[in-house]
Each structure stands twice: as C-alpha cells, then as structure tokens.
Amino acid sequence: MLDPKILRESPGTVRAAIAKKHLAIDFDGVLALDTAWRALLTEVEGRRARQKAANSEMAVLKKGSPEFLAKVQEMKAVAAEVKAKEEGLKSLEEKWHTAMLSLPNIPHASVPEGKTPEQNKVHATHGAVDAASQLAVAHWEIPGFASLIDFARGAKVTGAGFPFFVGDGARIVRALLQFFLDENGKAGYTEVSPPIFVNAASATATGQLPDKEGQMYETTPDRLYAVPTAEVPLTNFFRDEILDEEALPVCRCAYTPCFRREAGSYGKDVRGLNRVHQFDKVELLKWVHPASSYDELERLRADAERLLQKLELPYRVLLMCGGDLGFAQSKKYDLEVWAAGQKRWLEVSSCSNFEAFQARRAQIRFRAKSTGKPELVHTLNGSGLAVPRVLAALLENNLQADGRVKIPAALVSYFGREYLSFK
RNA sequence: GGAGAGAUGGCUGAGUGGUCGAAAGCGGCGCUUUGCUAAAGCGUUGUAGGAGUAAAAUCCUACCGGGGGUUCGAAUCCCCCUCUCUCCGCCA
Numbered sequence: 001m002l003d004p005k006i007l008r009e010s011p012g013t014v015r016a017a018i019a020k021k022h023l024a025i026d027f028d029g030v031l032a033l034d035t036a037w038r039a040l041l042t043e044v045e046g047r048r049a050r051q052k053a054a055n056s057e058m059a060v061l062k063k064g065s066p067e068f069l070a071k072v073q074e075m076k077a078v079a080a081e082v083k084a085k086e087e088g089l090k091s092l093e094e095k096w097h098t099a100m101l102s103l104p105n106i107p108h109a110s111v112p113e114g115k116t117p118e119q120n121k122v123h124a125t126h127g128a129v130d131a132a133s134q135l136a137v138a139h140w141e142i143p144g145f146a147s148l149i150d151f152a153r154g155a156k157v158t159g160a161g162f163p164f165f166v167g168d169g170a171r172i173v174r175a176l177l178q179f180f181l182d183e184n185g186k187a188g189y190t191e192v193s194p195p196i197f198v199n200a201a202s203a204t205a206t207g208q209l210p211d212k213e214g215q216m217y218e219t220t221p222d223r224l225y226a227v228p229t230a231e232v233p234l235t236n237f238f239r240d241e242i243l244d245e246e247a248l249p250v251c252r253c254a255y256t257p258c259f260r261r262e263a264g265s266y267g268k269d270v271r272g273l274n275r276v277h278q279f280d281k282v283e284l285l286k287w288v289h290p291a292s293s294y295d296e297l298e299r300l301r302a303d304a305e306r307l308l309q310k311l312e313l314p315y316r317v318l319l320m321c322g323g324d325l326g327f328a329q330s331k332k333y334d335l336e337v338w339a340a341g342q343k344r345w346l347e348v349s350s351c352s353n354f355e356a357f358q359a360r361r362a363q364i365r366f367r368a369k370s371t372g373k374p375e376l377v378h379t380l381n382g383s384g385l386a387v388p389r390v391l392a393a394l395l396e397n398n399l400q401a402d403g404r405v406k407i408p409a410a411l412v413s414y415f416g417r418e419y420l421s422f423k
Numbered sequence: 424g425g426a427g428a429g430a431u432g433g434c435u436g437a438g439u440g441g442u443c444g445a446a447a448g449c450g451g452c453g454c455u456u457u458g459c460u461a462a463a464g465c466g467u468u469g470u471a472g473g474a475g476u477a478a479a480a481u482c483c484u485a486c487c488g489g490g491g492g493u494u495c496g497a498a499u500c501c502c503c504c505u506c507u508c509u510c511c512g513c514c515a
Contacts, residue, residue, distance in 0.1 A: 004472095038474090041473060041484085042484095045473070045483060045485085046483080048483090049484070055442085058496075059441040063441095068495095071495070072495045075495035
C-alpha cells in the first residue's frame with residue numbers, strides 16, 4: 001500500500017508510476033474517494049466531539065434533574081445522527097481502502113521504461129552459453145529421467161505437477177538445499193524454519209490475498225494457506241512490530257516447500273521441472289533502513305548470484321522494465337539460468353526491493369533514533385535459490401556422453417559423489 | 424477433545440456506567456545534586472487518523488485482545504470470535 005499522503009501532496013508521482021507500470025487504474029476516482037472520505041470523517045468527528053463535551057457536562061449534573069434530562073434528549077438526537085453517518089463512513093472507508101490497495105508501488109528512477117518482458121534490460125551475463133553440454137537434451141528426455149524424478153507416480157498419488165524424487169533425484173535435492181542454506185548462512189543470513197501454513201491475515205499482509213487467492217492451496221476447515229513461498233511466513237515474522245534501529249539490517253533465509261496452484265499456466269513452461277505445484281526453495285529476506293535499501297538490493301542480488309557461480313551454471317541478470325516489474329516492487333532483478341537442452345533461460349531467483357510498500361501493509365517499523373518516532377522499514381527478498389529449475393539446468397548442462405551428470409565441485413561434498421546416475 | 428481462568432500502555436498492575444488515554448510502580452529520556460560510578464530529587468515519556476503550518480506550534484477523533492450490541496454516555500454491562508495459561512483426556 002502507498003502512503004496516502006503522497007496522493008494528496010504529489011498525485012503526479014502516482015500517475016507517473018501507474019503509467020510506467022502500464023496499469024489501467026482510475027486514479028481520479030481514487031482521488032475523489034479520498035476527498036469524500038475525509039469530508040465525511042470530519043463531519044462524524046465533529047459530532048463525536050459534541051458528545052464528549054456533553055458527557056463531561058452531564059457527569060457533574062445531578063442525575064434525573066431537569067437539566068440532565070434535557071441534555072439526554074438533546075444528545076439522543078446527536079447520537080442518532082452519529083449512528084447514521086457512521087454507517088456511511090464505514091462503507092466509504094472500505095471503498096477507500098480497496099482503492100488504496102489498487103495503487104501500485106512507485107518504480108525507482110533506475111527502472112527502465114517498457115511494457116513487455118522483451119523490454120527487460122539484460123544487466124549482465126555470466127558463463128559461456130556455448131560451452132554447455134553439446135549433447136544436452138531437455139531434462140525430461142534424458143534416458144532414465146523418470147526413475148529419478150517420477151511425474152507419473154506423483155500424478156497418481158497426488159496430481160499433475162507433484163513429482164516423486166527418488167534415489168539420486170532425492171539426494172541431489174537435499175544436497176542443493178543444504179548447500180544453499182550453508183552458503184547463505186556464511187553470507188550473514190540467519191536460518192529460519194518457518195510454519196508452512198499461514199493464516200489469512202499473513203497472506204493479506206504480503207499481498208497474496210485478496211489478489212492471488214486462487215493461486216494458493218487452502219485448507220478446510222481451518223482456512224490456512226499452504227505457503228507459495230517462504231516470503232510469506234518470513235515477512236510476517238515481524239508483522240505489527242517495532243524493531244530497534246541498531247538491529248537493521250535483519251537478514252534471514254528459510255527453506256520451505258512451496259505450493260502453487262499455477263492456475264492458467266500451459267505449454268512448454270510447464271514441462272518437466274520447469275513448473276511444478278510443489279517445489280523446494282530457499283528464500284532470502286531483508287528488513288533494512290530506508291536509506292540503504294538500494295545498496296542492500298545489490299548485495300542481495302550478489303548473494304543469489306554467487307550460488308549460481310559456485311554451481312558453475314551460466315546465467316544472466318535481467319533488470320525488469322516498468323511493465324514487467326510487478327505491482328508491489330520498486331525495482332527487481334531476475335536471475336535466469338541457461339538450460340542447454342531446452343535452449344532457454346529459466347528464472348531461478350527474483351530479487352526485489354519493496355521499499356515501504358509491504359512494510360506499510362504489514363506494519364513493520366523501527367524506532368528512528370533521530371526523531372524517536374517509528375518509521376516503516378524497507379523490505380527486500382529474493383530466492384537463494386529455487387531447486388527444480390536449478391536442477392533442470394544442472395542436468396541439461398552437465399550431461400556427459402555416458403549418460404551421467406557431472407556434479408559441480410562445490411556440490412560434491414554435499415552430494416557425496418562426483419556423478420549423478422540415471423537408472 | 425472436556426473443564427476452568429485470563430487478555431489493560433515498553434513491562435508489572437489498578438480500575439465494574441460519566442470529569443479515564445486510563446492510578447501506582449518499574450523501565451526509558453531530560454535536568455539538578457555528585458570526584459567517578461551508584462543513589463536521590465524534580466520533570467517528562469503511547470500509537471494511528473484527520474484538520475492546520477513553509478515547517479513547527481496547536482486543535483479534533485479513535486484505540487484497554489478482535490468484532491457486534493445496549494446506552495445520552497462503555498476499559499467497565501450483553502453476545503460472538505481469537506489467543507494465552509492451568510487441569511483432565513488423547514497422541515507423534
């Protein structure tokens with residue numbers, strides 16, 4: 001959510017943000033709603049002030065005296081008015097709040113103009129795409145693939161997109177997770193193992209509700225949501241809290257399985273490990289001082305990149321353009337790994353600065369020493385990293401002539417062998 | 424799952440219909456005293472929204488777990504919900 005003050009003081013900024021993100025929003029309607037709401041609020045508050053004043057007068061009057069009874073009669077009318085107007089105020093307030101939630105975060109000045117994913121800027125490319133395995137095929141076509149990653153049985157037991165990982169398949173997943181967590185720990189992120197179900201309040205604070213309700217798995221009868229990313233429980237850890245300024249930045253990482261219904265996805269995007277309904281991911285989270293959030297974004301990106309570098313996977317960094325930025329982000333980098341068999345880039349991490357947008361909704365603040373007043377923190381997050389797509393790239397890029405897959409040096413001690421075999 | 428108790432400010436804890444944003448203590452901050460520390464004395468100390476201002480000052484309103492109700496008036500009375508604690512049962 002945006003700071004309501006910015007609508008009133010600098011509506012042009014919001015207009016420009018909507019344009020840069022290529023969103024169709026009736027901003028004038030929001031402005032009109034804001035004006036109407038404030039006018040009605042003033043009316044109601046004026047009447048309440050009268051009630052309070054009368055209350056003090058009546059407190060010193062003798063109960064049952066003529067003056068007292070006259071006052072009761074007078075105030076009955078005021079109370080009726082307040083009640084009537086409060087109903088209007090409440091409904092107007094709900095509309096106002098909904099309208100406020102429809103306004104996107106303002107993109108940073110360094111975000112490039114553009115509407116489509118093609119207009120994202122390639123910020124950097126690492127590793128030689130050409131040098132990747134020449135015999136690579138799409139990972140699901142590697143002979144014996146199904147013995148390690150069994151989609152058919154997963155579909156039988158649960159549904160499409162819920163694969164079993166078996167043998168070396170299970171082992172490589174565990175190795176990657178352990179590697180990610182260890183590396184992130186060395187980079188200064190405190191490891192957290194969060195709940196993987198969250199309540200509606202948490203899902204609302206991070207923006208999954210109400211916009212993306214259909215994307216989450218919901219449980220009955222308790223109305224808990226299976227987390228689509230560790231970002232949700234992690235960000236909510238400090239919901240409605242005031243942190244010490246000296247504690248910032250707080251850096252944390254968490255592994256969770258992630259559950260996504262992925263309604264509406266189709267085609268080549270969903271083949272094999274490219275898109276599944278349950279996957280393992282390590283998420284990086286930062287709560288930072290507003291003054292340093294863009295420096296912290298660069299560090300976060302570097303931390304995620306280092307993981308790909310240590311795995312010796314070719315990747316590129318995209319700086320997302322305004323149109324592809326996402327509603328809540330001010331600035332975002334995507335890390336895409338090269339999958340040599342499919343000959344395409346797969347997104348494995350999305351590193352974003354939300355500035356105060358999430359923090360306002362979740363009420364996460366710190367007490368500023370200079371003023372003694374609470375201020376909103378800035379939040380950032382990014383994957384570090386998502387397992388299935390990293391695994392897909394690993395399989396496709398490192399496939400050997402003998403049908404085995406070479407394990408990157410950094411991962412050997414975790415996996416326990418130098419090669420992964422399909423059986 | 425059953426029974427009971429409870430939820431008040433940073434913390435402890437008073438307050439059962441009116442002058443209560445809320446006693447008292449602790450903590451925090453400031454000043455005084457002091458060789459330093461400690462201690463003592465005095466003062467001060469919540470959050471949010473709105474109005475106002477160049478910015479302040481200032482004014483108004485809301486907030487005693489959450490939501491509804493009764494009333495001229497609710498921290499206080501009624502209803503619903505959530506959470507915490509204790510006991511019993513069950514169980515990895």
